[in-house]
Amino acid sequence: MPETTTTPAAPSAAAAPAVRRKTSWAAYTQRYGAGTALVALLIFNALFTANFLTPANLLYVQLRQAAPVGIVALGMAMVIATRGIDLSVGSVMAISGQVGALALLSGTGLVPAVALALLAALLCGLFNGTLVARYGVQPIIATLILFIAGRGIAQLLTDGRLQNVDDPAFQFFGLGAIAGIPVQVVLLVVVAAAIWFVARSTPFGRYLVATGDNEPAARLAGVPVRRVKLIAYATSATLAGLVGLMEVARVSASDANNTGLGMELDAIAAVAVAGTPLTGGRISPVAVVIGALMLRLLQNTLIAHGVSREVAQMITGFIIVAAIYVQRQAGEGAG
Amino acid sequence: MTQSSPSPPLLDMRGIRKSFLGVPALAEASFQVNRGEVRALIGQNGAGKSTLIKVLTGVYKADGGTVTFDGRPVAFDSPHAAQLGGIATIYQEVNLVPYRTVTENIFLGRERRRFGLLDWRRMNAEARELLAGLDVHVDVTRPLREFSIATQQMTAIARALSFDAKLVIMDEPTSSLAEHEVSVLFDVIRRLRDSGVSVVFVSHRLDELYAVCDRVTIMRDGRTVDDRAMADISKYELVSKMIGRDLAEVRRAASRAPHQAEAAPVIEASGLELGQALRGVDVAVRSGEIVGLAGLLGSGRSETARVLFGADAPDSGEVRVDAEPVRFAVPRDAIRRGIGFSPEDRKVEGIIPQMSVRENLTLALLPRLTKAGIVDRRRQQQIVERFIERIGIKVSSADQPIRELSGGNQQKVLLARWLCMNPRLLVLDEPTRGIDVGAKQEIQSLIRELADDGLGVLFISSELEELVENADRVVVLRDGRNVAELRGDQISEERIMAAMAHGAAVEAEDGAR
Numbered sequence: 001m002p003e004t005t006t007t008p009a010a011p012s013a014a015a016a017p018a019v020r021r022k023t024s025w026a027a028y029t030q031r032y033g034a035g036t037a038l039v040a041l042l043i044f045n046a047l048f049t050a051n052f053l054t055p056a057n058l059l060y061v062q063l064r065q066a067a068p069v070g071i072v073a074l075g076m077a078m079v080i081a082t083r084g085i086d087l088s089v090g091s092v093m094a095i096s097g098q099v100g101a102l103a104l105l106s107g108t109g110l111v112p113a114v115a116l117a118l119l120a121a122l123l124c125g126l127f128n129g130t131l132v133a134r135y136g137v138q139p140i141i142a143t144l145i146l147f148i149a150g151r152g153i154a155q156l157l158t159d160g161r162l163q164n165v166d167d168p169a170f171q172f173f174g175l176g177a178i179a180g181i182p183v184q185v186v187l188l189v190v191v192a193a194a195i196w197f198v199a200r201s202t203p204f205g206r207y208l209v210a211t212g213d214n215e216p217a218a219r220l221a222g223v224p225v226r227r228v229k230l231i232a233y234a235t236s237a238t239l240a241g242l243v244g245l246m247e248v249a250r251v252s253a254s255d256a257n258n259t260g261l262g263m264e265l266d267a268i269a270a271v272a273v274a275g276t277p278l279t280g281g282r283i284s285p286v287a288v289v290i291g292a293l294m295l296r297l298l299q300n301t302l303i304a305h306g307v308s309r310e311v312a313q314m315i316t317g318f319i320i321v322a323a324i325y326v327q328r329q330a331g332e333g334a335g
Numbered sequence: 336m337t338q339s340s341p342s343p344p345l346l347d348m349r350g351i352r353k354s355f356l357g358v359p360a361l362a363e364a365s366f367q368v369n370r371g372e373v374r375a376l377i378g379q380n381g382a383g384k385s386t387l388i389k390v391l392t393g394v395y396k397a398d399g400g401t402v403t404f405d406g407r408p409v410a411f412d413s414p415h416a417a418q419l420g421g422i423a424t425i426y427q428e429v430n431l432v433p434y435r436t437v438t439e440n441i442f443l444g445r446e447r448r449r450f451g452l453l454d455w456r457r458m459n460a461e462a463r464e465l466l467a468g469l470d471v472h473v474d475v476t477r478p479l480r481e482f483s484i485a486t487q488q489m490t491a492i493a494r495a496l497s498f499d500a501k502l503v504i505m506d507e508p509t510s511s512l513a514e515h516e517v518s519v520l521f522d523v524i525r526r527l528r529d530s531g532v533s534v535v536f537v538s539h540r541l542d543e544l545y546a547v548c549d550r551v552t553i554m555r556d557g558r559t560v561d562d563r564a565m566a567d568i569s570k571y572e573l574v575s576k577m578i579g580r581d582l583a584e585v586r587r588a589a590s591r592a593p594h595q596a597e598a599a600p601v602i603e604a605s606g607l608e609l610g611q612a613l614r615g616v617d618v619a620v621r622s623g624e625i626v627g628l629a630g631l632l633g634s635g636r637s638e639t640a641r642v643l644f645g646a647d648a649p650d651s652g653e654v655r656v657d658a659e660p661v662r663f664a665v666p667r668d669a670i671r672r673g674i675g676f677s678p679e680d681r682k683v684e685g686i687i688p689q690m691s692v693r694e695n696l697t698l699a700l701l702p703r704l705t706k707a708g709i710v711d712r713r714r715q716q717q718i719v720e721r722f723i724e725r726i727g728i729k730v731s732s733a734d735q736p737i738r739e740l741s742g743g744n745q746q747k748v749l750l751a752r753w754l755c756m757n758p759r760l761l762v763l764d765e766p767t768r769g770i771d772v773g774a775k776q777e778i779q780s781l782i783r784e785l786a787d788d789g790l791g792v793l794f795i796s797s798e799l800e801e802l803v804e805n806a807d808r809v810v811v812l813r814d815g816r817n818v819a820e821l822r823g824d825q826i827s828e829e830r831i832m833a834a835m836a837h838g839a840a841v842e843a844e845d846g847a848r
Contacts, residue, residue, distance in 0.1 A: 206710070210687045217685055219646070
């Protein structure tokens with residue numbers, strides 16, 4: 001599914017000769033590079049990695065590991081579509097995880113605990129969005145505030161202590177499965193489908209892309225650019241909060257120091273590596289999911305074949321740089 | 336004055352040619368500046384002024400022609416080289432380092448040293464002395480941004496003088512200055528001239544040119560069309576040379592009956608003020624009426640349009656829609672009242688480049704195109720196809736990205752963006768700029784047709800011919816104020832030009848001398 005659908009009916013007006021879009025190697029790589037790499041990795045692993053093609057490995061190791069990054073990256077993609085960036089997602093995960101754990105331990109019950117955690121995340125998103133949309137703070141600076149302060153807030157909530165959470169109903173969020181499919185994977189699919197639908201078929205979705213593509217023009221066309229940005233940052237933070245809860249549930253403990261650490265970079269990488277320009281104006285949930293899966297599988301593959309974690313990270317970093325280079329090339333080609 | 340100076344000019348540019356992607360920006364342009372002279376350089380947008388200056392200062396490389404400066408042929412390959420060669424440029428937006436001190440800004444790049452260390456004492460003293468020569472007395476050790484724009488400009492001039500500049504180019508230096516600051520700047524310019532430095536002064540404010548300049552070079556369409564002493568040319572002649580209309584040329588279609596003259600205005604603005612740009616503008620548009628808004632660059636035309644549409648908030652003044660006072664916070668508010676706006680710069684403020692024609696056309700309409708919150712694709716496609724056919728937009732399909740269309744077709748899509756909303760008023764800022772003749776005619780007759788059906792139109796154009804042909808009434812602005820209003824048979828290029836030049840709709844004969 002590409003990010004825009006084509007409408008078959010051609011208008012009756014005299015058709016001008018369409019300018020041929022340049023299909024350079026860069027444009028191709030930008031579009032299909034991550035997907036091609038994902039397929040190549042799957043084939044490689046199928047041939048050379050023991051026990052790779054088993055449902056248990058694919059679902060409960062590969063997909064379940066990739067899903068959290070994927071969900072956060074989907075929110076990130078909305079922010080990036082508006083030509084923004086959200087550095088605070090990792091810290092928001094920690095805040096949400098801590099709030100959820102604290103609420104559970106103080107006996108609020110499952111539903112209020114989850115609601116409180118998501119509310120905390122939403123407030124973080126509104127804070128980011130207000131700074132960017134209302135006060136015109138550069139996104140990278142605005143979200144840097146919670147990137148730094150947010151983890152501090154999370155640590156303050158529990159004096160930095162690890163909290164064990166062993167509520168079985170809560171653990172379902174991290175360890176459970178629906179019809180044999182891990183909860184995280186189900187959520188990834190649901191969120192991706194929802195964003196895909198919203199982006200494609202609602203005025204908000206089109207405003208999101210228009211705002212990132214040409215904000216002054218969008219404003220003059222009546223697009224409520226401030227509200228659009230506010231919603232994008234709020235969604236990004238709420239999704240991060242959801243994933244923060246899932247991580248706490250998965251390890252049955254909330255750790256303000258480590259929950260979501262480095263998540264912002266993984267999420268941005270997942271968005272960028274699959275060809276979404278960081279300059280805004282595009283969103284493709286499918287590409288984001290492919291990007292997240294590909295990066296995770298790449299790391300797992302390298303580690304499974306004896307490459308050390310450090311070297312695996314370097315290789316991942318190199319691939320991200322290459323993806324961004326390709327993006328620039330393709331961008332120049334399109335004029 | 337140096338009209339009779341027998342010595343060769345300080346600067347002599349001849350036969351300068353420069354094209355961008357095959358489009359000529361300068362065609363055989365020439366430019367001379369004498370020693371100790373203040374030279375005005377004027378022309379409309381796209382006349383080639385800034386390209387000429389950029390060729391001179393080494394930003395661009397000319398495709399052909401010769402430049403002689405201070406007796407030697409030169410071809411600077413960077414602004415820095417031009418600066419070292421004795422040509423300093425002061426831009427309208429001061430290009431200094433706001434967080435560094437005044438002294439640092441003056442000496443940036445050639446700091447005075449002593450034993451390999453920076454000699455602050457000496458630099459500060461020299462900076463103070465340079466500025467005192469311009470009658471500016473400030474603490475030179477404070478960051479530049481703490482001072483007014485005027486002082487920042489003086490710092491830029493001091494920096495130029497510290498390079499022993501022989502020629503100082505000032506590109507619209509007064510655009511962000513208050514009135515008393517302008518007169519200080521003029522004193523400095525005169526002082527520079529008296530000390531033998533030549534000044535090139537670019538401005539759109541005619542009064543300023545007459546106040547401070549000795550000679551004027553007029554450019555149009557990449558050529559130099561005249562070079563005269565300021566004292567020998569009337570404002571009227573200046574404007575007509577700049578715009579390129581002959582004095583006697585009159586063309587107006589058979590005068591239309593001012594049929595809607597008595598109707599109540601759709602929109603009415605009075606006393607609009609906005610910074611230095613608007614200082615009291617009144618304008619009203621009735622339904623079925625095309626009101627032309629004329630004026631030179633910087634007269635406040637575009638600013639007026641933006642205020643009417645809610646894109647900018649005025650400092651004071653009132654806007655009424657259907658006699659009801661309104662205060663638009665954002666364009667969306669104006670759109671809700673049935674107003675549409677086509678901005679001056681289509682690429683920057685009009686199109687959403689990566690989106691399709693379909694999406695660009697229906698962007699403003701989207702809220703009305705939804706069923707249960709979801710965009711009704713079928714209706715959207717119907718509307719788009721209807722307008723593509725009705726206006727004759729040439730596209731391969733409605734899904735073609737708008738950036739691939741020609742300028743004329745992009746403009747038609749932007750017009751359709753508003754027309755599909757059934758607007759009551761369209762504000763069009765240079766709707767036919769940069770599009771081919773055929774599309775221009777089509778757009779003009781479309782606008783006429785729509786007005787005959789009751790649409791009110793505010794039509795901004797730099798082309799007087801276009802205003803004369805299309806407008807029922809023409810409001811002329813000058814320096815952010817109304818100076819004339821012409822209707823029916825009064826509308827002629829001469830009268831509009833006279834008002835733009837003199838600030839009053841005096842008869843052309845008086846102005847032409």
